[in-house]
Amino acid sequence: MSGWKPYVDRIEELGASWAALVGKKEPQSVWYMTEGPEAARAETNDNLVKLAKDYSDFDTLRANGITLVPGIRYMVTKADDEFVHGRKGDQTVIALDFGDGIMVATHGSKVQTGNLVKDMSALADFLKETAHQR
Numbered sequence: 001m002s003g004w005k006p007y008v009d010r011i012e013e014l015g016a017s018w019a020a021l022v023g024k025k026e027p028q029s030v031w032y033m034t035e036g037p038e039a040a041r042a043e044t045n046d047n048l049v050k051l052a053k054d055y056s057d058f059d060t061l062r063a064n065g066i067t068l069v070p071g072i073r074y075m076v077t078k079a080d081d082e083f084v085h086g087r088k089g090d091q092t093v094i095a096l097d098f099g100d101g102i103m104v105a106t107h108g109s110k111v112q113t114g115n116l117v118k119d120m121s122a123l124a125d126f127l128k129e130t131a132h133q134r
Helices: 005-013 038-054 058-064 113-129
Strands: 018-023 030-033 073-079 083-088 091-097 101-107
Touching: 005 018, 005 030, 005 101, 005 113, 018 038, 030 038, 038 058, 038 101, 058 073, 073 091, 083 113, 091 113, 101 113
Parallel strands: none
Antiparallel strands: 018 030, 018 101, 073 083, 083 091, 091 101
């Protein structure tokens, strides 16, 4: 079991339908992600690593969007130093910086993005303050 699993579980408890923690520094890697279809896990892993590499390149994120699982591309509607937001229909993706990593979450229309971002930001601050960085 990964030491990052409780944090991913917490993000899901906050309302996310799927979540992951990804390292930003070379070499970028997925620290932990929610279970999903086995066939899509390798590609999702690669897409998360790409997101981590592109995280600070807002023009690239806006131009290319964010793809997590095969066939679902989120249009980036906001990207700045601490927060990236994308939409695909009624689905939303959020990525937040917490130092050496980013937390990524998706949710549907029943969850208010602002509330989830606020709660995830508090978790990101906790991770920064307690030096849970690799």
